[in-house]
Amino acid sequence: MFKDKFVKIEDILIDTKEMDLYIELTMLKYPVIGKTEAAAITLTKFYEKTLASNNLRDVKKYVKQFSLTHITTADMISKKRRLPFKSFSKYLENAN
Numbered sequence: 001m002f003k004d005k006f007v008k009i010e011d012i013l014i015d016t017k018e019m020d021l022y023i024e025l026t027m028l029k030y031p032v033i034g035k036t037e038a039a040a041i042t043l044t045k046f047y048e049k050t051l052a053s054n055n056l057r058d059v060k061k062y063v064k065q066f067s068l069t070h071i072t073t074a075d076m077i078s079k080k081r082r083l084p085f086k087s088f089s090k091y092l093e094n095a096n
Contacts, residue, residue: 037055041059052072056072
């Protein structure tokens with residue numbers, strides 16, 4: 001997640017509303033989607049952030065259902081948004 005132009009890693013904790021939604025998205029009521037997409041949708045919904053995903057097939061329904069803000073790589077390139085480092089791996093190396 002971005003906060004003040006920095007990326008922050010968030011966890012989905014056991015026995016939380018976030019975990020309940022994650023389980024629903026990956027195993028129960030909804031058409032099952034991938035774990036990565038489910039985690040991103042869950043955190044976006046509960047932290048009221050922007051979902052960044054190119055996997056429109058899996059996320060489109062939930063973007064609409066949960067009224068999420070959504071961007072793709074093309075959106076980021078057109079707006080010239082950048083991470084604080086040239087790659088996410090470099091960011092993680094320098095995060096601590």
